[in-house]
Amino acid sequence: MVSISFLNPLSPEGKDIVRELGSFEGISQDIPELRSIVTHNPSQEIADDDEIPSNYLELALKRMEWYIKKKNDREFNGRRYAFLSDSAITKYDVISFYLLCQAIGVKFGPNSRETRVMVESQGDLVRERLGKLHVDEGRMMVEQSLQLLLADDTVHWTFFEELLSSRKIRLTDLILDQGELILDQEDFLQRFGPRIKHRNPESMYQLLIGDELKELIMVKLIMQETEDYIKQVHEKARIMVEPNPILLQLAEDVAEVLSEPMQHYGYGYGSGGGGGGPMKIGPLNPLAFPPCVKKAMEGIKSGGRNDAIVLFMTPFISYARLYPDVFRMNITKRVSDQDPNLESVENEILPLIYEAAQNCVPPLFDDQPQEKVNINAKLGFGMHSSLKMEHEGETTWYTPMSCEKIKLHLPHLCHPDDVCKKIGNPLSYYNRMIWEVRRQEKESSDDGQSDDGQGKSNNDNENSTEGNLKEDSKSVNDNQSADDKKGEA
Amino acid sequence: MDLKPANPNERRQYYREEWNVKNIPDFILKSLIQREFGFDHMGRGPNDRYRVFQNTDFLRKFMRYRAPFAAYSSVAFYHKPRRRDGWIKAELVFDVDAKDIPIRSCGCDNVCEICLNQAKDIVHGLVDTLKGDLGLSDIHMVYSGRGYHIRVLDDQVTGVDSDVRSQIVKYLVGSDVPRSEYSLAGMKYNLEHFTIPFGYPQVFTDRVKQAILALDPSMEMDGVNQKLIRDAIKYKDFLETDDWGIFRSKIGPIRYVKLIKGIASLNLTLVDAKVSIDLKRILRLPSSLHSGVSMKCTEIKNLETFEPFEDAVPKFVYERKD
Numbered sequence: 022m023v024s025i026s027f028l029n030p031l032s033p034e035g036k037d038i039v040r041e042l043g044s045f046e047g048i049s050q051d052i053p054e055l056r057s058i059v060t061h062n063p064s065q066e067i068a069d070d071d072e073i074p075s076n077y078l079e080l081a082l083k084r085m086e087w088y089i090k091k092k093n094d095r096e097f098n099g100r101r102y103a104f105l106s107d108s109a110i111t112k113y114d115v116i117s118f119y120l121l122c123q124a125i126g127v128k129f130g131p132n133s134r135e136t137r138v139m140v141e142s143q144g145d146l147v148r149e150r151l152g153k154l155h156v157d158e159g160r161m162m163v164e165q166s167l168q169l170l171l172a173d174d175t176v177h178w179t180f181f182e183e184l185l186s187s188r189k190i191r192l193t194d195l196i197l198d199q200g201e202l203i204l205d206q207e208d209f210l211q212r213f214g215p216r217i218k219h220r221n222p223e224s225m226y227q228l229l230i231g232d233e234l235k236e237l238i239m240v241k242l243i244m245q246e247t248e249d250y251i252k253q254v255h256e257k258a259r260i261m262v263e264p265n266p267i268l269l270q271l272a273e274d275v276a277e278v279l280s281e282p283m284q285h286y287g288y289g290y291g292s293g294g295g296g297g298g299p300m301k302i303g304p305l306n307p308l309a310f311p312p313c314v315k316k317a318m319e320g321i322k323s324g325g326r327n328d329a330i331v332l333f334m335t336p337f338i339s340y341a342r343l344y345p346d347v348f349r350m351n352i353t354k355r356v357s358d359q360d361p362n363l364e365s366v367e368n369e370i371l372p373l374i375y376e377a378a379q380n381c382v383p384p385l386f387d388d389q390p391q392e393k394v395n396i397n398a399k400l401g402f403g404m405h406s407s408l409k410m411e412h413e414g415e416t417t418w419y420t421p422m423s424c425e426k427i428k429l430h431l432p433h434l435c436h437p438d439d440v441c442k443k444i445g446n447p448l449s450y451y452n453r454m455i456w457e458v459r460r461q462e463k464e465s466s467d468d469g470q471s472d473d474g475q476g477k478s479n480n481d482n483e484n485s486t487e488g489n490l491k492e493d494s495k496s497v498n499d500n501q502s503a504d505d506k507k508g509e510a
Numbered sequence: 511m512d513l514k515p516a517n518p519n520e521r522r523q524y525y526r527e528e529w530n531v532k533n534i535p536d537f538i539l540k541s542l543i544q545r546e547f548g549f550d551h552m553g554r555g556p557n558d559r560y561r562v563f564q565n566t567d568f569l570r571k572f573m574r575y576r577a578p579f580a581a582y583s584s585v586a587f588y589h590k591p592r593r594r595d596g597w598i599k600a601e602l603v604f605d606v607d608a609k610d611i612p613i614r615s616c617g618c619d620n621v622c623e624i625c626l627n628q629a630k631d632i633v634h635g636l637v638d639t640l641k642g643d644l645g646l647s648d649i650h651m652v653y654s655g656r657g658y659h660i661r662v663l664d665d666q667v668t669g670v671d672s673d674v675r676s677q678i679v680k681y682l683v684g685s686d687v688p689r690s691e692y693s694l695a696g697m698k699y700n701l702e703h704f705t706i707p708f709g710y711p712q713v714f715t716d717r718v719k720q721a722i723l724a725l726d727p728s729m730e731m732d733g734v735n736q737k738l739i740r741d742a743i744k745y746k747d748f749l750e751t752d753d754w755g756i757f758r759s760k761i762g763p764i765r766y767v768k769l770i771k772g773i774a775s776l777n778l779t780l781v782d783a784k785v786s787i788d789l790k791r792i793l794r795l796p797s798s799l800h801s802g803v804s805m806k807c808t809e810i811k812n813l814e815t816f817e818p819f820e821d822a823v824p825k826f827v828y829e830r831k832d
């Protein structure tokens with residue numbers, strides 16, 4: 022019998038496991054049994070002894086690695102992580118879950134990218150694990166977890182306020198009656214049975230609610246609980262004297278696992294041909310951000326929060342991620358031209374902007390939640406609280422401010438370094454540095470002979486267009502200021 | 511009836527002779543000191559804001575003496591309304607403006623009996639969904655002068671943020687096309703929204719029906735061409751009798767999807783979403799005069815029997831000599 026805590030480590034059973042362990046004492050010691058479970062798993066593929074987690078901390082990192090690789094690595098091989106779906110690891114897995122939440126809560130806080138990845142990976146892991154169970158067993162587990170999570174037979178839809186607010190679920194996906202969420206078959210038949218004509222009410226229940234909706238709600242609730250738990254940890258940590266060094270180390274290791282795709286599958290990777298074609302777009306590399314953006318990422322502590330986040334960061338982050346050579350191409354585009362499913366916007370761009378907003382003092386959205394709408398507007402999706410394709414075009418996707426404008430309107434952000442002397446827009450800084458950063462990485466991995474030449478030719482190309490670049494940035498930004506006025510009227 | 515603006519004398523007459531502070535609904539008077547008031551004295555927008563009244567008598571005197579062009583109160587409750595600070599909660603509101611109904615059958619250039627009636631039908635549908643699906647009950651309807659306000663005060667929703675409010679709006683107006691493909695045990699099944707007589711699919715069906723019945727050949731809709739609109743009109747009688755299956759097959763399944771997508775995105779403008787997601791908005795004060803059209807902003811006790819051109823016309827309009 023699989024334990025509930027295999028799906029939800031925050032369940033009472035999961036908490037018991039933590040209680041049993043007691044303290045952090047010996048947390049990094051080898052656990053031979055864990056190794057033996059992994060090596061004896063029949064679906065497990067092992068290429069290297071290093072791949073076998075031998076303690077709680079390594080298992081924790083494997084969890085994150087699984088998610089990151091699955092998302093980013095085209096050659097991802099699930100069988101290397103088969104042990105993650107083996108319920109025999111439950112008691113170790115639960116501990117590593119708590120370690121991860123605590124490390125991330127202490128070091129990065131609830132609004133960080135690390136938290137988001139942790140929450141999402143937990144959701145994916147639950148789904149993965151459910152998928153590997155026998156149908157009946159899975160159904161029973163979902164049933165049991167839901168009972169614990171919902172605590173009551175009838176649930177008012179406002180119970181899901183947080184999930185709705187964070188758009189983890191859509192209200193229109195729920196079946197509601199008199200304010201209550203309908204999940205139970207009997208309840209369903211009683212309420213709707215008489216209304217259903219020409220169809221079998223039971224099969225309608227199976228289709229509309231059945232396993233799928235229950236599973237969805239369970240997964241999302243577990244994700245929400247995970248997020249809430251990290252928030253709790255973070256709050257407690259602020260009054261704690263000294264965080265445990267083991268947690269801090271784990272947090273750093275997590276950050277490294279997360280930054281891996283940027284280095285390996287990241288920006289400009291494998292961009293073929295000479296320098297003439299459009300620049301490759303790819304995941305953001307914060308190492309290449311200009312000083313002003315780095316400063317803004319830390320949060321604005323002295324007034325001007327709105328402009329810094331809405332007018333400066335939103336265009337910069339979105340263009341850097343989706344359309345870095347806008348000034349060179351000088352063709353107006355929409356966000357969805359570059360990101361058709363808005364996946365990068367939802368998963369990479371907004372989280373970064375929100376993070377910067379959260380780091381402000383006071384956090385921007387605490388007193389001005391409506392700025393979320395303005396951010397959407399600057400991405401070109403009109404004045405709406407969520408991004409919807411049908412609203413795209415109601416406003417224009419704002420191009421990044423020039424350095425000149427920044428120095429004028431947000432002077433405290435601009436602390437120019439040497440590279441700044443050669444550029445006129447933070448976006449050009451980024452484009453230039455991205456090659457630099459990549460070249461350095463290549464050099465340190467010493468196999469980049471041919472690549473090196475290519476990187477250089479692209480660099481030259483950047484130089485040669487520098488004159489145009491400034492002009493373009495001006496013209497595009499002129500449009501923008503005209504739009505600004507229109508928006509205010 | 512023509513909707514002429516009220517002049518300052520008419521405004522004064524209204525507030526002296528006809529208006530009574532007791533006409534302000536209880537749901538506002540009860541929370542008077544927690545609300546911010548705003549006024550428009552010149553007809554140029556509510557510039558006189560951050561007003562607070564410690565009791566109804568102060569408010570009564572203010573209205574009498576100033577006879578404002580327009581009066582508003584916040585949907586939000588504050589600890590410090592004078593500074594719009596210490597936000598406690600906000601009514602959940604929906605603004606159905608007859609002038610902005612996406613599919614108007616009248617074609618008038620302001621508001622008229624036809625579009626006001628259409629607005630009323632929309633309000634009816636929204637309120638049914640608020641009650642039947644969302645289980646809310648502390649619901650107040652107000653005739654705003656050019657349309658309707660629905661104001662919800664149930665504790666369960668007055669604390670929710672803008673994102674939740676926008677989800678509620680989408681549910682109410684039917685702006686998400688429900689999925690029609692479902693899978694079970696590896697098999698795919700088709701279930702059209704109109705075969706599901708409850709929950710959100712039912713809401714969507716109701717809104718689409720309402721829209722198609724009001725369609726006009728001159729309408730423009732994203733992704734829907736003129737021929738498709740004409741065909742929808744041609745076969746709309748099947749919807750009167752809820753023969754959706756026939757309607758869909760007459761239109762053709764692919765064009766049907768286009769049609770409901772187009773309507774779904776239009777539905778988003780059934781209410782003014784900006785109003786619903788704004789946690790600090792001010793809204794026209796029921797009982798006050800809408801001077802732009804010379805009508806009374808009126809709380810509605812019974813939507814069935816409410817007739818704006820009988821129940822919301824101030825006396826001075828009948829006394830006009832032109």
Ligand code: SF4
Pocket residue numbers: 311312313314423424427428434435436437438441445446447450
């Ligand atoms: S010069 Fe430009 S890029 Fe450099 S810090 Fe200032 S604003 Fe940023």
Ligand SMILES: [Zn+2]
Pocket residue numbers: 616617618619620621622623624625626
């Ligand atoms: Zn009309």
